Amino acid sequence: xxxxxxxxxxxxxxxxxxxxxxxxxxxxxxxxxxxxxxxxxxxxxxxxxxxxxxxxxxxxxxxxxxxxxxxxxxxxxxxxxxxxxxxxxxxxxxxxxxxx
Numbered sequence: 001x002x003x004x005x006x007x008x009x010x011x012x013x014x015x016x017x018x019x020x021x022x023x024x025x026x027x028x029x030x031x032x033x034x035x036x037x038x039x040x041x042x043x044x045x046x047x048x049x050x051x052x053x054x055x056x057x058x059x060x061x062x063x064x065x066x067x068x069x070x071x072x073x074x075x076x077x078x079x080x081x082x083x084x085x086x087x088x089x090x091x092x093x094x095x096x097x098x099x100x
Contacts, residue, residue, distance in 0.1 A: 014072065017041045021064050033061060040065060
């Protein structure tokens, strides 16, 4: 992608996560999924924490959230059983392992 294409991509989806997911996966989101995505988008620049969910119907939504947050270069952390992954500007910067 050229720099202009990257800029156009970011401008198109900056404040519209629903369009991002529906275009990226060619699906139609359900109303409750749209509410969740809009809530995430309203957060702003604060650092947020997400529990890594791996339950059948929630797995794809968690992955969509992560892809959106990476594409929009948001700071966030993912809490897993074995440790915490810290992302800054959508890039993994460190992994904190739990003490056993």
